[in-house]
Amino acid sequence: MSDIQPKCRCEFCGAWTVNVGWKICDRCREIEEGSPAIGDMLRALSEMREKYLDLVWYARSSPRDRDAARRRAAVKTVYPQEVAELSNPVSGDFHYGFHSGVLAGLRFVAAAMTEGVEAAKAKFADLNT
Ligand SMILES: [Zn+2]
Numbered sequence: 001m002s003d004i005q006p007k008c009r010c011e012f013c014g015a016w017t018v019n020v021g022w023k024i025c026d027r028c029r030e031i032e033e034g035s036p037a038i039g040d041m042l043r044a045l046s047e048m049r050e051k052y053l054d055l056v057w058y059a060r061s062s063p064r065d066r067d068a069a070r071r072r073a074a075v076k077t078v079y080p081q082e083v084a085e086l087s088n089p090v091s092g093d094f095h096y097g098f099h100s101g102v103l104a105g106l107r108f109v110a111a112a113m114t115e116g117v118e119a120a121k122a123k124f125a126d127l128n129t
Contacts (some may be wrong), residue, residue, distance in 0.1 A: 012042040013114040014049065014107070027114050038113075045110050050102040055079060057129040059086050059096045100127055 010017050010025035013030075017025035024032070032039030058075045061068040076083045085095045104125035111120035 010114075012039075012046050013110045014046070015114065023116070031113065042110065042113065045106055049103065049106040049110065051079070052099050052106065052122060053129060055082055055086070055099040056096070056103050056127065058083060059092075059099065103127060 007016050008023070009015070009029055011023045012028040015025055028039075028042060029041065042074060054075045058072060058079075061072055063069075063072065076107055082095070082099075086092050086099075088095070104127055107126050108120050108124050111123055111126075
């Protein structure tokens with residue numbers, strides 16, 4: 001039997017998890033089964049986290065990076081107003097800071113709900129892209 005297990009990211013909390021056919025990790029599945037309303041909130045948190053991850057990544061990526069061109073174009077298509085704001089020479093830094101703060105806060109909440117408050121504090125502020 002192989003030691004290599006397929007892994008994927010939990011769609012709710014973003015943690016790496018062994019893929020057993022679920023798109024979410026066991027902990028998030030338990031939370032969702034225990035409270036569908038909290039499951040809905042985790043889903044919304046995940047969507048917002050993806051948005052702000054894309055925007056922070058976009059701001060850090062280089063327009064000269066050919067490997068990033070496709071993803072940059074996709075982010076620009078999905079979030080045209082936010083990308084225009086990032087490109088503003090006067091207020092771009094403010095928007096980048098705002099997006100980074102939102103991403104860190106959303107990651108903190110998701111980690112606190114799924115891994116506990118202490119784990120969330122230890123990871124804060126996770127701004128890896
Ligand atoms: Zn999870």
